[in-house]
Amino acid sequence: MHAWPASEVPALPGEGPDLRIHDTATDGRVTLNPGSVARLYVCGITPYDATHMGHAATFTAFDLVQRVWLDTQRQVVYVQNVTDIDDPLLQRAVATGEDWTALAERETALFREDMTALRMLPPRHFIGAVESIPRIVPAVERLRELGAAYEVDGDIYFSVEADAHFGEVSGYDQEMMRLLSAERGGDPDRPGKKNPLDPMLWTAARAGEPSWDGGSLGRGRPGWHIECVAIALEYLGMGFEIQGGGSDLVFPHHEMGASHARTLTDEAPFAQSYVHAGMVAYQGEKMSKSKGNLVLVSALRRAGTDPAAIRLALLAHHYRADWEWTDDVLEEAVRRLGRWRAAVSRPDGPSADGLLAEIRAALADDLDAPAALAAFDRWAALQQRAGGQDPGAPGVASRAADALLGVAL
Incomplete structure (x- = not known):
């Protein structure tokens, strides 16, 4: 599966500090100091509907992680999955009468378009669940060999008690x-399970549903958690720097994934840190496909909204915060974008060296994008009020906004 084209990241003078970020597992901040290569895994979409602001906020957070690491002169190996076979996708296909593969392909293509418009740096590896089945089957077979998996009516479950x-x-x-x-x-009330929390590793073939050859597992399809584990181990190995996603993935997805990986490898940790973005609400409830209370990136783009304004609206909130999307949020972002573009359009201005340092420091401090935006606001206000004599300042400011915040001015 291919990702989307990468936008160019402008070069900046010097380099930024190492990233210090909140780790869910320890409920504290950790300073990440990778070697020359930093590794990131972010759980991707289930492609049965278009990208909404909750998705966009999550992927913006981890786009900032990439940008901070690139600014420290490191390479980044970023992996993102696509759960292109799962119950919600099949249910939507049945409800609409559409072939499930066509639905997944169309929505994945739209996701790529949204990510390109929002200037998200693409993953190096963009991997679907279906194409990963040859990696997943041996992982499930190995868990069964280790006594960490068992069968219930043909379905294979992981035993959480196998992981201390x-x-x-x-x-x-x-x-x-x-x-x-x-x-x-999950299905905690299913009879026959050893522990109500045990998650599915392999779903046996059901009539009318797609299935694949699972070797000794029989025909079926993979569970959700083992999918990400197999992909992450293939492309990143154990101990990668960040496993990321929305806060709704803390449990069961990231908890189960860590248990699968530890049991498979007899090593720890699966990820050095678990980083989670907050939830975006709309009209008083968490924005979600199941509830249908969505503000779609593609719909805003079709209405003529500048994607840079959408991105600024997302960056105005700290990535770990829960917040609500409103028309006012977007209108303020449009105004901010106009002020910034006016500021960098002048032939000279006040020095932007301090601005660059402030943005770098804010992002290295747990991705504090609101502080970075406030720093740019101050520079833009000074530019408007007093100007300056540095002919290179607008260029430095513009390149900093693009390289570090992903906002093209």
């Missing part, structure tokens, strides 16, 4: 885990 460290990513108690499992694709 299960629960360390989320820190949730059993009651909360069971509640979230039921809400987020």
